[in-house]
Amino acid sequence: MVLNKTENVKCNEDIERERKKCSFDPLELTHLLDGSPEKTRERKEREHYFLSDPELRDTIPQDYLSHKEKYEEAVRKACILFRKVTQLRDKGGDLEIFRQTLSGMLGSAILKDGNPFTLHYVMFLPTIVGQGTVEQQAEWMGKAWNCDIIGTYAQTELGHGTFIRGLETTAHYDPRTQEFILNSPTLTSYKWWPGGLGQTANYAVVVAQLHTKGVCHGINPFIVQLRDEETHKPLPGIKIGEIGTKLGMNATNNGYLGFENVRIPREHMLMKNAQVLEDGTYVKSPSDKLTYGTMMFVRVIILQDMAGYLSKASTIAIRYSAVRRQSELKPGEPEPQIMDYLTQQYKLFPNLAACFALRFNAIWLWNMYNNVTAELEDGDLDRLPELHALSCCLKAVCTADAAQGVEICRLSCGGHGYMTCSSMPSIYGLVTAACTYEGENTVMLLQTARYLMKAWQQAVGGMAMTPTVAYLKLAVSGNNNPQYWENSTVCIIRAYQQVAAGKIKMCAENMDRRIRGGISPEDAWNMTSIELAQCAEAHARAIIVDKFVESVVELNVSSALKTVLRQLSELYAVYWLLQKSGDFLMYSDVSARDIPSLQNWLEVLLSQIRPNAVGVVDGFDICDEILSSALGSYDGRVYERLFEEVSKSPLNKQSVNVSFQKYLKPFLKASL
Numbered sequence: 001m002v003l004n005k006t007e008n009v010k011c012n013e014d015i016e017r018e019r020k021k022c023s024f025d026p027l028e029l030t031h032l033l034d035g036s037p038e039k040t041r042e043r044k045e046r047e048h049y050f051l052s053d054p055e056l057r058d059t060i061p062q063d064y065l066s067h068k069e070k071y072e073e074a075v076r077k078a079c080i081l082f083r084k085v086t087q088l089r090d091k092g093g094d095l096e097i098f099r100q101t102l103s104g105m106l107g108s109a110i111l112k113d114g115n116p117f118t119l120h121y122v123m124f125l126p127t128i129v130g131q132g133t134v135e136q137q138a139e140w141m142g143k144a145w146n147c148d149i150i151g152t153y154a155q156t157e158l159g160h161g162t163f164i165r166g167l168e169t170t171a172h173y174d175p176r177t178q179e180f181i182l183n184s185p186t187l188t189s190y191k192w193w194p195g196g197l198g199q200t201a202n203y204a205v206v207v208a209q210l211h212t213k214g215v216c217h218g219i220n221p222f223i224v225q226l227r228d229e230e231t232h233k234p235l236p237g238i239k240i241g242e243i244g245t246k247l248g249m250n251a252t253n254n255g256y257l258g259f260e261n262v263r264i265p266r267e268h269m270l271m272k273n274a275q276v277l278e279d280g281t282y283v284k285s286p287s288d289k290l291t292y293g294t295m296m297f298v299r300v301i302i303l304q305d306m307a308g309y310l311s312k313a314s315t316i317a318i319r320y321s322a323v324r325r326q327s328e329l330k331p332g333e334p335e336p337q338i339m340d341y342l343t344q345q346y347k348l349f350p351n352l353a354a355c356f357a358l359r360f361n362a363i364w365l366w367n368m369y370n371n372v373t374a375e376l377e378d379g380d381l382d383r384l385p386e387l388h389a390l391s392c393c394l395k396a397v398c399t400a401d402a403a404q405g406v407e408i409c410r411l412s413c414g415g416h417g418y419m420t421c422s423s424m425p426s427i428y429g430l431v432t433a434a435c436t437y438e439g440e441n442t443v444m445l446l447q448t449a450r451y452l453m454k455a456w457q458q459a460v461g462g463m464a465m466t467p468t469v470a471y472l473k474l475a476v477s478g479n480n481n482p483q484y485w486e487n488s489t490v491c492i493i494r495a496y497q498q499v500a501a502g503k504i505k506m507c508a509e510n511m512d513r514r515i516r517g518g519i520s521p522e523d524a525w526n527m528t529s530i531e532l533a534q535c536a537e538a539h540a541r542a543i544i545v546d547k548f549v550e551s552v553v554e555l556n557v558s559s560a561l562k563t564v565l566r567q568l569s570e571l572y573a574v575y576w577l578l579q580k581s582g583d584f585l586m587y588s589d590v591s592a593r594d595i596p597s598l599q600n601w602l603e604v605l606l607s608q609i610r611p612n613a614v615g616v617v618d619g620f621d622i623c624d625e626i627l628s629s630a631l632g633s634y635d636g637r638v639y640e641r642l643f644e645e646v647s648k649s650p651l652n653k654q655s656v657n658v659s660f661q662k663y664l665k666p667f668l669k670a671s672l
């Protein structure tokens with residue numbers, strides 16, 4: 001049964017006591033997070049449908065498998081998983097099933113170390129939709145949707161990931177045969193990283209430099225068949241393999257790919273934007289930015305995933321901190337639950353708050369993405385740069401905070417957090433990867449900074465500003481003078497905007513000063529880039545805090561739940577203010593004499609959240625099968641589960657290991 005709450009197992013007494021202390025109904029939170037009681041019911045049914053299938057369970061913990069076995073097991077499970085997904089879809093299920101099983105909590109519970117099919121759904125299919133013509137969609141979507149073919153997205157090369165204009169794979173158009181000829185002219189031009197590329201996919205969207213009529217027109221996407229549809233053997237001219245073990249995600253089958261005179265029909269170039277006509281004439285895309293669509297979509301999904309993974313890590317760490325007792329607060333008194341140490345609360349609760357910050361911002365960005373995409377369909381590109389800038393900085397800040405947050409949660413579990421059966425290492429592996437893929441985080445921040453520099457010039461020029469940078473107008477107009485400070489979210493949001501505006505202004509001035517001093521704009525950019533990345537981070541933090549506070553205010557929930565969520569939103573805002581206090585002292589209404597009262601506010605919030613912490617993570621409603629952690633299960637039977645887990649180690653199957661006779665005994669008896 002998926003719902004552990006109904007299991008007839010006695011819970012740890014401390015965790016039971018925590019549940020009795022809770023001032024709100026965790027079920028109300030669950031319904032809020034799912035969207036409605038009906039949606040909660042649907043989610044639970046889906047979880048039960050997948051997790052109760054014995055075929056999708058691990059017989060041996062994955063960590064005890066070899067790299068090859070892990071992959072083969074992942075493909076086995078992925079095939080069962082997507083057969084089931086297709087059945088649900090055909091019964092009228094919505095796209096949420098795909099999100100849940102691919103990148104969401106359910107997917108990462110079944111395929112803990114990554115899914116070799118993810119790229120097919122997350123990048124291959126969306127790229128065809130986003131960049132294929134109607135005819136191309138008609139040809140490819142059916143096959144891909146029905147899994148007659150499995151695709152991946154091959155952009156990054158050994159030599160270039162970030163700088164996509166520097167990609168070296170070539171696609172030369174031959175008007176005689178109306179084909180493109182693909183080549184990998186150098187070692188560094190080999191594709192490197194695409195998920196599922198190694199042994200899984202038989203097709204790929206390949207990004208290559210397009211040459212026609214002797215001119216290079218830059219990078220374009222092409223659909224390329226990699227393997228025979230029957231034998232799965234690589235097609236002639238395709239050099240393909242897997243890139244080996246990584247920090248995490250070891251079952252995603254990331255691969256390499258090279259081309260030697262591989263011919264593909266002209267129609268395999270995805271031509272919704274740029275086109276090559278039969279005679280080789282190149283027709284330019286109306287906007288370079290149109291190709292950003294798929295990447296922005298994926299970044300929005302990443303935000304949702306980060307919220308999920310951090311919720312998982314927080315659930316494990318908070319339940320464990322309720323069960324674990326250690327040391328003494330007062331001599332002679334019983335050992336306290338480690339959650340009673342303020343330093344432990346300081347590790348746990350800001351991350352608990354961040355789960356909501358990320359989640360509410362993901363919803364907000366998702367709505368904006370849908371609105372802007374609808375405007376794009378009508379040819380209106382006005383808000384695309386703003387969306388692009390937001391998706392970049394939010395992706396960077398949310399993935400970095402989630403990775404740091406998961407690591408803090410792991411550390412908060414002491415030694416047991418280091419065990420793979422805590423699930424913390426695998427969660428960290430999934431989260432930290434997102435700091436690099438879909439745009440390396442520093443590079444993302446610098447892209448937002450470029451937009452912010454333009455926005456600053458617009459604000460200085462008195463032009464109309466889009467909503468998310470409207471705060472710059474205040475900084476320009478001089479209405480940004482110090483005001484009376486009080487510990488309120490109104491003041492805090494204003495202070496975050498003052499910091500962002502102050503940092504943006506400083507970057508613009510430093511750039512300007514350097515350029516006026518005779519330094520080239522490019523060098524001035526590089527010389528200012530530490531501050532530029534920081535101003536983009538400040539902009540993201542101003543947005544995150546604003547949207548978090550605003551979302552909580554607008555919620556239609558009981559006052560008991562609203563109080564807890566308000567405390568969490570305030571904690572998030574105060575925590576990051578104190579983390580960045582130098583910036584706030586420099587640029588905002590906060591003065592040095594306000595810091596002690598802000599610190600006090602933070603401490604009060606920690607103590608207010610303390611009695612509800614277990615209730616909040618219960619409200620996340622992440623079932624034990626998904627948590628997959630000896631430390632975080634609902635019943636709090638931490639020590640029993642740790643012992644159950646060690647019994648699964650193959651080393652414990654024999655009382656004396658063969659290495660004793662082979663090496664250890666001769667070594668011990670050698671009288672060295």
Ligand SMILES: Cc1cc2nc3c(=O)[nH]c(=O)nc-3n(C[C@H](O)[C@H](O)[C@H](O)COP(=O)(O)OP(=O)(O)OC[C@H]3O[C@@H](n4cnc5c(N)ncnc54)[C@H](O)[C@@H]3O)c2cc1C
Nearest residue numbers: 153154155156160161162193194195433436437438440442
């Ligand atoms: C788990 C995982 C899965 C992936 N899956 C795929 C996939 O399916 N398909 C695919 O095509 N790719 C994939 N990638 C590749 C990924 O997109 C790239 O690794 C990423 O874009 C970063 O590029 P890079 O590796 O070339 O890093 P680099 O760009 O070389 O970055 C190295 C360092 O240089 C810095 N740097 C680079 N450029 C600048 C700049 N302009 N200004 C300042 N600093 C700079 C960076 O900040 C970083 O610190 C995956 C990567 C990972 C880790």
